[in-house]
Amino acid sequence: MSKSILDIQNLVGYPPKNALLHGSTKRLVDEFLWHQPDKGIVASYTPKKRDVKDHFDLFRGVDQIESFAQASIGACGVFSECKKHHLNQLQLKEKFVPTFISIGQVIFHYYLMVDETFICMANIKFYKFRQMIADGRIYKVPRELDLKQYFKDFNAEDLKNYNLSKDFKLVAELFDVTGRAIKKDILF
Numbered sequence: 811m812s813k814s815i816l817d818i819q820n821l822v823g824y825p826p827k828n829a830l831l832h833g834s835t836k837r838l839v840d841e842f843l844w845h846q847p848d849k850g851i852v853a854s855y856t857p858k859k860r861d862v863k864d865h866f867d868l869f870r871g872v873d874q875i876e877s878f879a880q881a882s883i884g885a886c887g888v889f890s891e892c893k894k895h896h897l898n899q900l901q902l903k904e905k906f907v908p909t910f911i912s913i914g915q916v917i918f919h920y921y922l923m924v925d926e927t928f929i930c931m932a933n934i935k936f937y938k939f940r941q942m943i944a945d946g947r948i949y950k951v952p953r954e955l956d957l958k959q960y961f962k963d964f965n966a967e968d969l970k971n972y973n974l975s976k977d978f979k980l981v982a983e984l985f986d987v988t989g990r991a992i993k994k995d996i997l998f
Contacts, residue, residue: 882932883989914986
Protein backbone atom coordinates (compact mmCIF):
# COMPACT_ATOMS: atom_id res chain seq x y z
CA MET A 811 0.00 0.00 0.00
CA SER A 812 1.19 3.52 -0.73
CA LYS A 813 0.97 6.40 1.73
CA SER A 814 -1.68 6.32 4.42
CA ILE A 815 -4.60 8.70 4.09
CA LEU A 816 -3.25 10.25 7.28
CA ASP A 817 -0.22 11.46 5.29
CA ILE A 818 -2.12 13.34 2.56
CA GLN A 819 -4.17 16.55 2.41
CA ASN A 820 -6.66 15.39 -0.23
CA LEU A 821 -7.31 12.45 -2.54
CA VAL A 822 -6.00 13.99 -5.79
CA GLY A 823 -3.53 11.54 -7.27
CA TYR A 824 -4.15 9.01 -4.50
CA PRO A 825 -4.86 5.46 -5.74
CA PRO A 826 -8.60 4.66 -5.49
CA LYS A 827 -7.70 1.07 -4.55
CA ASN A 828 -6.24 2.46 -1.31
CA ALA A 829 -9.10 4.85 -0.56
CA LEU A 830 -12.00 2.52 -1.36
CA LEU A 831 -12.55 -0.67 0.56
CA HIS A 832 -14.18 -2.45 -2.41
CA GLY A 833 -12.51 -5.31 -4.23
CA SER A 834 -10.96 -4.65 -7.64
CA THR A 835 -13.86 -6.00 -9.71
CA LYS A 836 -16.38 -3.84 -7.83
CA ARG A 837 -14.33 -0.63 -7.80
CA LEU A 838 -15.78 1.93 -10.21
CA VAL A 839 -13.34 4.84 -9.78
CA ASP A 840 -10.12 5.18 -11.80
CA GLU A 841 -8.80 8.51 -10.58
CA PHE A 842 -9.45 11.38 -8.17
CA LEU A 843 -9.07 14.64 -10.11
CA TRP A 844 -10.08 17.28 -7.57
CA HIS A 845 -10.90 17.04 -3.86
CA GLN A 846 -11.56 19.50 -1.09
CA PRO A 847 -12.50 17.40 1.96
CA ASP A 848 -15.26 19.61 3.33
CA LYS A 849 -16.71 20.52 -0.10
CA GLY A 850 -16.61 17.58 -2.48
CA ILE A 851 -14.77 15.63 -5.13
CA VAL A 852 -14.37 15.07 -8.86
CA ALA A 853 -13.43 11.54 -9.91
CA SER A 854 -13.28 9.72 -13.23
CA TYR A 855 -14.02 6.23 -14.48
CA THR A 856 -13.94 4.47 -17.83
CA PRO A 857 -16.24 1.42 -18.00
CA LYS A 858 -14.45 -1.83 -18.74
CA LYS A 859 -15.73 -4.85 -20.69
CA ARG A 860 -16.46 -6.67 -17.40
CA ASP A 861 -18.74 -3.76 -16.33
CA VAL A 862 -20.99 -4.11 -19.37
CA LYS A 863 -21.00 -7.88 -19.81
CA ASP A 864 -24.46 -9.02 -20.91
CA HIS A 865 -25.64 -5.39 -21.10
CA PHE A 866 -25.01 -4.60 -24.80
CA ASP A 867 -21.84 -2.58 -23.97
CA LEU A 868 -24.04 -0.14 -22.03
CA PHE A 869 -22.85 1.02 -18.60
CA ARG A 870 -26.09 0.74 -16.65
CA GLY A 871 -27.63 3.48 -14.56
CA VAL A 872 -27.32 1.40 -11.41
CA ASP A 873 -23.56 1.17 -12.01
CA GLN A 874 -23.38 4.93 -12.58
CA ILE A 875 -25.03 5.43 -9.19
CA GLU A 876 -22.56 3.00 -7.61
CA SER A 877 -19.60 4.82 -9.19
CA PHE A 878 -20.91 8.15 -7.90
CA ALA A 879 -21.46 6.68 -4.41
CA GLN A 880 -17.94 5.24 -4.34
CA ALA A 881 -16.37 8.53 -5.46
CA SER A 882 -18.42 10.66 -3.08
CA ILE A 883 -19.69 9.10 0.14
CA GLY A 884 -17.29 6.15 -0.16
CA ALA A 885 -13.93 7.79 -0.78
CA CYS A 886 -14.75 11.10 0.93
CA GLY A 887 -16.25 9.23 3.88
CA VAL A 888 -13.19 6.99 4.30
CA PHE A 889 -10.89 10.02 3.99
CA SER A 890 -12.82 12.04 6.59
CA GLU A 891 -13.24 9.14 9.03
CA CYS A 892 -9.54 8.25 8.85
CA LYS A 893 -8.61 11.85 9.63
CA LYS A 894 -11.22 12.16 12.40
CA HIS A 895 -10.23 8.93 14.19
CA HIS A 896 -6.48 9.13 13.37
CA LEU A 897 -6.61 5.70 11.71
CA ASN A 898 -5.19 4.52 8.42
CA GLN A 899 -7.63 2.91 6.00
CA LEU A 900 -6.79 -0.66 7.07
CA GLN A 901 -7.39 0.20 10.73
CA LEU A 902 -10.65 1.90 9.75
CA LYS A 903 -11.72 -1.20 7.83
CA GLU A 904 -11.22 -3.29 10.98
CA LYS A 905 -13.69 -1.12 12.93
CA PHE A 906 -16.25 0.09 10.37
CA VAL A 907 -18.16 -1.08 7.32
CA PRO A 908 -18.94 1.66 4.79
CA THR A 909 -22.58 1.35 3.71
CA PHE A 910 -24.67 2.95 1.01
CA ILE A 911 -27.91 3.81 2.82
CA SER A 912 -30.13 5.62 0.34
CA ILE A 913 -30.57 7.91 -2.60
CA GLY A 914 -33.20 10.59 -3.00
CA GLN A 915 -33.62 11.02 -6.74
CA VAL A 916 -31.72 10.33 -9.95
CA ILE A 917 -32.50 11.90 -13.29
CA PHE A 918 -30.80 10.30 -16.29
CA HIS A 919 -30.24 12.52 -19.33
CA TYR A 920 -27.93 10.39 -21.44
CA TYR A 921 -26.15 7.04 -21.48
CA LEU A 922 -22.59 5.70 -21.25
CA MET A 923 -20.96 2.92 -23.22
CA VAL A 924 -17.89 0.78 -22.63
CA ASP A 925 -14.64 2.80 -22.95
CA GLU A 926 -16.41 6.19 -22.58
CA THR A 927 -14.79 8.11 -19.74
CA PHE A 928 -17.05 10.00 -17.37
CA ILE A 929 -16.64 12.14 -14.28
CA CYS A 930 -18.59 12.19 -11.06
CA MET A 931 -18.86 15.65 -9.50
CA ALA A 932 -20.06 15.43 -5.90
CA ASN A 933 -20.99 18.26 -3.55
CA ILE A 934 -20.97 17.22 0.12
CA LYS A 935 -24.17 18.51 1.74
CA PHE A 936 -23.85 16.91 5.18
CA TYR A 937 -21.22 15.10 7.22
CA LYS A 938 -21.77 14.21 10.85
CA PHE A 939 -21.82 11.09 13.05
CA ARG A 940 -20.10 8.96 10.36
CA GLN A 941 -22.84 9.84 7.86
CA MET A 942 -22.34 11.74 4.61
CA ILE A 943 -24.85 13.06 2.09
CA ALA A 944 -23.91 14.32 -1.37
CA ASP A 945 -25.60 15.73 -4.46
CA GLY A 946 -23.95 15.74 -7.82
CA ARG A 947 -23.77 15.06 -11.49
CA ILE A 948 -22.19 12.65 -13.91
CA TYR A 949 -20.78 13.96 -17.19
CA LYS A 950 -19.42 12.15 -20.23
CA VAL A 951 -15.91 13.46 -20.92
CA PRO A 952 -14.89 14.64 -24.40
CA ARG A 953 -12.50 12.17 -26.02
CA GLU A 954 -8.80 12.98 -25.79
CA LEU A 955 -9.27 15.53 -22.98
CA ASP A 956 -6.44 15.64 -20.43
CA LEU A 957 -8.49 15.53 -17.22
CA LYS A 958 -5.56 16.23 -14.88
CA GLN A 959 -4.75 19.39 -16.80
CA TYR A 960 -8.41 20.40 -17.05
CA PHE A 961 -9.03 20.18 -13.29
CA LYS A 962 -5.69 21.58 -12.06
CA ASP A 963 -7.18 25.06 -11.38
CA PHE A 964 -10.66 23.88 -10.42
CA ASN A 965 -12.14 25.22 -7.17
CA ALA A 966 -15.06 24.76 -4.78
CA GLU A 967 -17.14 27.42 -6.53
CA ASP A 968 -16.65 25.62 -9.86
CA LEU A 969 -17.83 22.41 -8.23
CA LYS A 970 -20.84 24.02 -6.60
CA ASN A 971 -21.96 25.50 -9.94
CA TYR A 972 -20.84 22.55 -12.10
CA ASN A 973 -18.67 24.89 -14.17
CA LEU A 974 -17.50 22.81 -17.11
CA SER A 975 -16.99 23.48 -20.79
CA LYS A 976 -19.95 22.75 -23.05
CA ASP A 977 -18.00 19.79 -24.46
CA PHE A 978 -18.96 17.73 -21.40
CA LYS A 979 -22.30 15.92 -21.81
CA LEU A 980 -24.64 15.74 -18.81
CA VAL A 981 -25.48 12.09 -18.14
CA ALA A 982 -27.19 12.13 -14.73
CA GLU A 983 -28.15 14.29 -11.77
CA LEU A 984 -28.13 12.67 -8.32
CA PHE A 985 -29.67 13.95 -5.10
CA ASP A 986 -29.25 12.93 -1.47
CA VAL A 987 -26.83 10.04 -2.00
CA THR A 988 -26.31 8.88 1.59
CA GLY A 989 -23.72 6.64 3.21
CA ARG A 990 -22.68 5.80 6.72
CA ALA A 991 -19.80 4.00 8.41
CA ILE A 992 -21.40 1.36 10.63
CA LYS A 993 -19.46 -0.07 13.56
CA LYS A 994 -18.61 -3.72 12.93
CA ASP A 995 -19.43 -4.69 16.51
CA ILE A 996 -23.04 -3.68 15.83
CA LEU A 997 -23.25 -5.85 12.68
CA PHE A 998 -21.39 -8.94 13.75
